[in-house]
Amino acid sequence: MKRTSFKTLLTLLIAVSFILGILTGPLSAADPKYKNHPVPKELLEQVSKEGSKLFVYNWAEWWPQELFDNFSKEFGIKVVFDYYADSEEMVAKFKLNPKAPYDVVLGCGVGDAVRLRQMGIVKDLNYDYLPNVTAYLNDSYKNRAFDPGNKFQIPDSGYATTYAVNSTKVDIKDPQFGSWKFIFENTKYANKITMLDNLYEAIGAALKSLGYSWNSDDESELMKAKEVLLKQKARVMAYDSYPRRPLVEEEAWISQTWDGDAWLVSKDMPTKGSLKSLLPKEGTFIGANTDFIPSGSEHPAAAHLFLNYIFRTDVAVMLTKTVGYPPAHKHVMEFMPPEMKAWPGFVLSEDYLKKCDFPEERQYTGKGRDLRVKIWEALKK
Numbered sequence: 001m002k003r004t005s006f007k008t009l010l011t012l013l014i015a016v017s018f019i020l021g022i023l024t025g026p027l028s029a030a031d032p033k034y035k036n037h038p039v040p041k042e043l044l045e046q047v048s049k050e051g052s053k054l055f056v057y058n059w060a061e062w063w064p065q066e067l068f069d070n071f072s073k074e075f076g077i078k079v080v081f082d083y084y085a086d087s088e089e090m091v092a093k094f095k096l097n098p099k100a101p102y103d104v105v106l107g108c109g110v111g112d113a114v115r116l117r118q119m120g121i122v123k124d125l126n127y128d129y130l131p132n133v134t135a136y137l138n139d140s141y142k143n144r145a146f147d148p149g150n151k152f153q154i155p156d157s158g159y160a161t162t163y164a165v166n167s168t169k170v171d172i173k174d175p176q177f178g179s180w181k182f183i184f185e186n187t188k189y190a191n192k193i194t195m196l197d198n199l200y201e202a203i204g205a206a207l208k209s210l211g212y213s214w215n216s217d218d219e220s221e222l223m224k225a226k227e228v229l230l231k232q233k234a235r236v237m238a239y240d241s242y243p244r245r246p247l248v249e250e251e252a253w254i255s256q257t258w259d260g261d262a263w264l265v266s267k268d269m270p271t272k273g274s275l276k277s278l279l280p281k282e283g284t285f286i287g288a289n290t291d292f293i294p295s296g297s298e299h300p301a302a303a304h305l306f307l308n309y310i311f312r313t314d315v316a317v318m319l320t321k322t323v324g325y326p327p328a329h330k331h332v333m334e335f336m337p338p339e340m341k342a343w344p345g346f347v348l349s350e351d352y353l354k355k356c357d358f359p360e361e362r363q364y365t366g367k368g369r370d371l372r373v374k375i376w377e378a379l380k381k
Contacts, residue, residue, distance in 0.1 A: 038131070039131075040128060040129055042128070043128075043308075050301050051299065052077045053078050053079075054078070054079050054299055054306055055080045055082070056102070056104055057082050057083070057104070057106070058081065058105070058107060059084065059107045060084070060085060062106075062323060064319065064322040066318065067318055067322075086241065090108065091116060094116055094119070094294065095119070098119065098295065098296065099296035100294065101297070102294050102297065103294075103298065103299045103302060103306075104303040105291065106156070107156070107290075108289070108290050108291065109200075110146065110288050110359040111364035112364075113152070113153045113290050114146050114361055114364045115364055116292075116294070118365060121295050122292045122295065123292070123297065125153075125293065129304035130307060131308065132312055133307065136316070137154065137155070139330070140158075144358065146359055146360065153290040153292045154292070154307055155290045156316075156319065156328055157325035157327055158286065158288050158327075159260055159287050159288070159325055160344075161196075161256070161258060161259075161285045161287070162259050162277050162278060162279060162280070162344060162345055163254060163257065163277075163278065164247070164257050164262040164276065165275070165278070166250060166274055166275060167273075170254060171188070172276070174186065178280065178281050179281050180206075181209050183256060184205075184209050184228050190234070191236075192237060193254045194237055194239070194240045194246060194252045194254070195232075195236055195240075195255075196241050196258075197238075197240055197241045198241055199372045199375070201256065202229060202256070203222070203229065203372050204363075205256060206226075208282050208283065208284065208285075208357070209282065210224055212225070213357055214285045214357035214363070215357055215360040215368070217368030219367070222371045222372070226378065230378070230379065233379060237252055240255075243255045243257065244265050247269070247275065248265065248268045248270065259277060259326070259343065259346060262277040263324045277345065279352060281355075283352070285356065286348070286353070287358075289323075293307075313331055313335075317335045321336070326347075
């Protein structure tokens with residue numbers, strides 16, 4: 001088919017879809033597997049009854065503004081923003097006001113979504129309204145033990161917890177290099193190390209360095225991890241969840257981080273290619289940035305419309321290129337540049353995945369969380 005005739009046909013199809021009351025998004029490629037599912041007519045009818053607003057709670061300076069602007073333009077919905085600086089702040093806000101009138105929370109950690117779900121703060125999703133999610137969500141993000149059937153949360157991207165090093169400053173021939181033990185036991189780089197300011201990530205890495213599960217709720221194992229962290233503390237420059245400045249200014253040489261952040265920071269380093277991210281040989285934690293609809297939502301249909309929208313291939317491509325994290329959409333990685341595909345953590349082998357831990361509820365609830373909170377309090381004194 002000639003390009004001109006394809007465009008003509010596509011224009012006619014879009015026009016017909018408006019007449020039928022069903023909106024379809026632009027195609028990302030001619031291949032049928034990239035063709036977007038239509039938005040259900042019933043969903044659009046429900047959106048019109050709710051009013052044309054969507055209240056979004058998101059990380060500051062995270063998702064591309066263009067994505068929201070395009071959504072507003074296409075569907076006539078005004079997007080109103082509020083931002084959280086870290087996930088504990090977000091959870092605390094819902095604890096204080098369980099009916100906070102946000103329609104969708106974006107980029108939440110799985111553990112935070114699980115905790116809020118247990119508190120009755122997260123709605124069930126209606127998959128009749130989410131055909132794009134049904135079609136394109138990668139199988140590896142479906143039916144996890146903490147949420148069989150993805151009843152209350154949808155991952156928009158994944159991540160691997162890693163550490164990154166400035167290869168111009170760090171001896172990558174060190175026998176411990178490539179192990180979690182390198183950041184916990186090596187004494188050469190005192191005050192040149194940053195750790196994530198996150199109790200699950202810091203404690204999880206310490207557990208993994210000892211050969212235990214990242215999700216452990218065993219008190220003996222967690223107390224051993226505590227000792228590892230307390231010994232390391234004197235050599236830690238800062239607990240920082242986005243250590244871009246110290247890495248770029250070369251104040252920090254080693255940083256526990258997430259693969260997506262390491263990818264983005266690597267582009268800003270003064271020496272091109274100097275920041276190396278690695279997958280620890282013991283394995284690591286494979287998590288997800290996930291989205292949910294809180295119970296106080298006054299526009300749940302608009303929230304479903306938005307979640308369906310971000311799983312259109314073209315929209316998901318835009319999101320991935322901006323946030324720098326591996327997509328949960330099953331086809332998007334095909335559109336990413338070779339250097340992103342090659343970045344450690346973005347494409348994982350089956351053999352490496354066997355060494356890794358995935359989110360389990362025991363880490364975030366009950367004694368697993370209680371013990372972690374006590375360890376974190378002791379560490380941050």
